[in-house]
Amino acid sequence: MNQAIGEDELVAAEYGPYSFSDYLQWDLEERMEIIKGRYFKMNAAPKRLHQKISLHIATELYQFLKGKPCEVYGAPFDVRLPVKSLKNEEIFTVVQPDICVICDPKKLDDAGCLGAPELIIEILSPGNNKKELQYKYEVYEESGVKEYWIIHPNEQTLLVYTLKADKYVPSRLYTGGDIVKSACIEGFALDLESLFKEME
Structure with a gap:
């Protein structure tokens, strides 16, 4: 999965598994985390x-x-x-x-x-x-x-x-x-x- 990925594709494959190599390729506006290969959107800016x-x-x-x-x-x-x-x-x-x-x-x-x-x-x-x-x-x-x-x-x-x-x-x-x-x-x-x- 070493290609750039947009949000639609990411949502369609929420459970991945994704690696740090994939993470470096993502072109997304929101911050993300990966936990055991599964991606998680970060919340909007903290309160x-x-x-x-x-x-x-x-x-x-x-x-x-x-x-x-x-x-x-x-x-x-x-x-x-x-x-x-x-x-x-x-x-x-x-x-x-x-x-x-x-x-x-x-x-x-x-x-x-x-x-x-x-x-x-x-x-x-x-x-x-x-x-x-x-x-x-x-x-x-x-x-x-x-x-x-x-x-x-x-x-x-x-x-x-x-x-x-x-x-x-x-x-x-x-x-x-x-x-x-x-x-x-x-x-x-x-x-x-x-x-x-x-x-x-």
Whole structure:
């Protein structure tokens, strides 16, 4: 499938399977993700609140990581999660997390990140909950993402999944007043009281 593809053809073959090689050929106006060979349209531009939360967290991470080997990136930023091969035509998951932290510089190239980030943070929006809570959960766990944070803006909650023995272990549900510490980004902590106050 290495030819340019339009939206009509893509809709007609939703389940692919599509690879990163196909992804590079697409001539579409909307942003897309591929999860296990299946394409997913990204939602329209995120709501203002989503962007505010994302910027707040990314800024805190950026300031904390100055002078350290880890780097923070925000969407749109392609993260390729290979299973058996690093070849473009054999990579069937390409996602754009809201925020990710990569500590191994060898995983970074001009196309984005090749391999699992240490930390991924996703902010739920209407219409993307199933993708974040089911599909992405599975590929992040299988790919070895050490921590997966899910923020629910409307409920003002944060849930942390930590990888232990190749399986995610959920935290309790954090909310306003909690300070959430990262297990994989040593020393980083997020004050949810401060974060959620910005939503008022």
